[in-house]
Amino acid sequence: MIKIAAVFGSPRRKGNTSTLLDHAVAGARDAGARVTEIVLRDLKMSPCLEIYGCKKAGRCVIKDDYGNIEELFQRIDGLMLASPIFFYTVSAHTKILMDRCNSLWVKKYWIDEQPFGRKNYPRKGLFISVGSTKGKKLFDGALLSVKYFMDALDMELWQSLLFRGIETEGQILETPGSLEAAYEAGKALVETLADNDRPAGDPALPGNLQ
Ligand SMILES: Cc1cc2nc3c(=O)[nH]c(=O)nc-3n(C[C@H](O)[C@H](O)[C@H](O)COP(=O)(O)O)c2cc1C
Numbered sequence: 001m002i003k004i005a006a007v008f009g010s011p012r013r014k015g016n017t018s019t020l021l022d023h024a025v026a027g028a029r030d031a032g033a034r035v036t037e038i039v040l041r042d043l044k045m046s047p048c049l050e051i052y053g054c055k056k057a058g059r060c061v062i063k064d065d066y067g068n069i070e071e072l073f074q075r076i077d078g079l080m081l082a083s084p085i086f087f088y089t090v091s092a093h094t095k096i097l098m099d100r101c102n103s104l105w106v107k108k109y110w111i112d113e114q115p116f117g118r119k120n121y122p123r124k125g126l127f128i129s130v131g132s133t134k135g136k137k138l139f140d141g142a143l144l145s146v147k148y149f150m151d152a153l154d155m156e157l158w159q160s161l162l163f164r165g166i167e168t169e170g171q172i173l174e175t176p177g178s179l180e181a182a183y184e185a186g187k188a189l190v191e192t193l194a195d196n197d198r199p200a201g202d203p204a205l206p207g208n209l210q
Helices: 016-030 066-073 092-100 102-111 140-152 178-197
Strands: 003-008 034-039 078-084 123-130 155-163
Touching (some): 003 066, 016 034, 016 123, 016 155, 078 092, 078 155, 078 178, 102 140, 123 140, 123 178, 140 155
Parallel strands (some): 003 034, 003 078, 078 123, 123 155
């Protein structure tokens, strides 16, 4: 079974990105994935303290809720990450998680000595974001952060679902097609990962036979 982690990065419980991610989670589950939901605002997670305790065994030495996430992130096939744009990047909750995942970067590049620059990862990530303004560069900062964060997880930024001009809580509900697009993206992520898993010559079964 395809394993997905869904990270809710907004401080708003019922905010725009949370609503979109709820729909992506529903799509992923309908496609047969096991989805673990992580609501960052409910966790106790210190920012990275840059002490590099992770250099010994590739594990963060700070004892808090990151420990379970670090372990989970090594077992998942895909990730769905949702964060609003705060000052042209991800929310503080999301950035704290990203920085703590530097333990996985250290494991990958310093301990396991994997080469830099790999591109075609089997693991895939979906990024969902919204911002209130409409500028061309609104998502540029966040997309760079997310791309390299996912690389630390041995993962390709597979698709981004981005909405401009969304500010108030619940506004996304008035954006035609947005929830459907999130549902379809969650579903497509799982289908893509399942296709990776399927040996050549083993076509997908029609939905009613799975
Ligand atoms: C601290 C803070 C910083 C923000 N920075 C930006 C920004 O740089 N650009 C932008 O377009 N919107 C910005 N916004 C607006 C949010 O991105 C917007 O309200 C969004 O819909 C919130 O999504 P959520 O409901 O998922 O939390 C900011 C909001 C807050 C609270």
